[in-house]
Amino acid sequence: MGNQDIYVGLDIGTTSIKVIVAERVQGQLNIIGVGNSRAQGLSRGVIVDIDKAASAIRQAVQQASEKASIEIKEVVAGVPATMLQIETVSGMIAVGDQSKEITAADVKAVASAALVRNLPPEREILSLTPTEFIVDGFDDIKDPRGMIGVRLEMRGILFTVPKTVLHNTKKAIEKAGLSIRQIVVAPLAEARVALSDGEADFGTVLIDLGGGQSTAAVIHDHKLKLTTLDQEGGDYITKDISVVLNTGLTDAEKLKRDYGNADSQAAPEGNQFPVTVVGQTEPVMVSEHYLSEIIEARLTQIFTRLNEALAQSNALDLPGGIVITGGTAALPGIEPLASDIFQRNVKRYIPDQMGMRHPAFTLALGLITYAAEMTDIDILVSSVLPTPTTSQMAEAADAPVTKVPSKPSKAEPDQDSEKKPSALKRFFGNFFE
Structure with a gap:
């Protein structure tokens, strides 16, 4: 290809x-x-x-x-x-003794300087996202190539994950x-497609209801600020149905898809359907309302735990509200249930492309x-990661990096040196400044 x-x-x-x-x-x-x-x-x-x-x-x-x-x-x-960890990093290099034009090699060198840190042996760097470059004190630069300067700094966000x-x-x-x-x-x-530009800018909680787990991510200023996981997802709903109705997992999954509703108040008591019960020759009739109560109970537990975790960081106060996606979000009634628990505006994202109109395709x-949508700068910075991918290695081959003496930039007051706030405070302390 x-x-x-x-x-x-x-x-x-x-x-x-x-x-x-x-x-x-x-x-x-x-x-x-x-x-x-x-x-x-x-x-x-x-x-x-x-x-x-x-x-x-x-x-x-x-x-x-x-x-x-x-x-x-x-x-x-x-x-x-x-187990994703998010931290702000910075790096600084001397471009030259006299003002000279900044090149792609300089961008790679300053990105490499930002990666200089001691990671625990069980963790590995996943990606580095540049947030701004600073040339001789002039900040908020997105692409410093072609500019003249003596000192180049880069600030970014580093993502690390377990090596396994x-x-x-x-x-x-x-x-x-x-x-x-x-x-x-x-x-x-997911945020690239599920959130509008305004939602990603002003701040929104994006919840992915997957099969094996549920993930809540806080997106603010177009950056990933925080993630929190609940180790339960759609599979646990299927298991609940299987246990309560005494039916096989395959049948339970089909019942969830065909008759399931996350809001028990919207499911009519009179509508019934046959359920194949283990150990019985004849199917048993079960109401949609009873099935929805099983589904609602598990989802309520998941949303309640996520709500408690998000409340600790004041993420629910962000103006974008909550956007829900992921395969389990296909259940009818998911929005009113989530809105009732989180006490915030909730909407569901479903891709609108032909053949993909299901929230499971969001990721x-x-x-x-x-x-x-990756820019040239994004690709240049990614090429210095410890385990480059195919595209990164190709990019690196085009412009090999020479080692440039570098020193860590001074820590910002709100980052490391003066005090060591908690991870939540570090990302949310200045959310609305």
């Missing part, structure tokens, strides 16, 4: 693997292929059996490849926010016969959108 205008998003979910192929034509992304297969080898969003996961990935990729009529060789992959999560994801993709074009943390990719769509 040598055409750089083709983007393939790979969402490795707990219950299903989604693949979207898009072609960029005149600045527009056109979906040309979609693949979807039953997930194997995953638990709560994390790969626990590499061989089984690789097999499921191959199946979904093959399906998308046939529909798009192209050979897929590289993908933009998403990783869950499991990242390694297993990469290994499964490689075993599926694919290379990695880019790796993106899931909430960042895969967000991945290709994120990759397509």
Whole structure:
């Protein structure tokens, strides 16, 4: 797949693997292929059996490849926010003794300086997002190339994840016969499509209701500020239905999809449907209201725990309210239930592209959108990461970096030196300044 205008998003979910192929034509992304297969080898969003996961990935990729009529060789992959850590970083280099023009090599050098830090052995750098460059004291610069200066600084946001999560994801993709074009943390990719420009700017809570877990991410000023996870998702609703109604998991999942409602008050008591019960020859009639009570009970627990975590950081006071997406968000009545618990405006995001009108496709769509919207500066900064991807290595080959003496920039007053606030305060202390 040598055409750089083709983007393939790979969402490795707990219950299903989604693949979207898009072609960029005149600045527009056109979906040309979609693949979807039953997930194997995953638990709560994390790969626990590499061989089984690789097999499921191959199946979904093959399906998308046939529909798009192209050979897929590289993908933009998403990783869950499991144990994700977010921190602000900065780096500074001397461009030269006299004012000289800043080049791409200087940008790479200052990004490398920002990465100088001692990480615990169990963690690995996932990505580095530049927020601004400073040239000789002039700040808020997005692209310093071509400018004249003596000193170049960069401030950014660093994302680190457990090595196991990242390694297993990469290994499964490689075993599926694919290379990695880019790796993106899931909430960042989803925000690109699920939130409007105003919502991402003023601040919004984005909740992804997946099969194995539920993730709440706080997006403010177009940046990912905080993530909190609940280790329950749609699979737990299916298990509840199976246990309460004494039916198989496959039947329970079908009942959830066909008759499920997250709001028990909206489900009529009179509407009934047959349920195949283990150990009985005849189906048992169950009302939609009773089924919805089972679903509502589990979702109430999930939303309540997320609400408590978000309330600690005052994230629910952000003007954008709450946006819900993910496969479980397809349940009718999810919005009024969430609104009742969070006491905030809640809306559901569903992709509107043909063949993808289901919230389960949000992440895969967000991945290709994120990759397509990456700037030259984003790519340059990504190329210095410890484990570069295919596109990063290609970029690095074009402009090799020479080692430039660097020293850490002075810590900002609100970051490290004067006091050490909690992680929540560090990201939300100055939210509305």
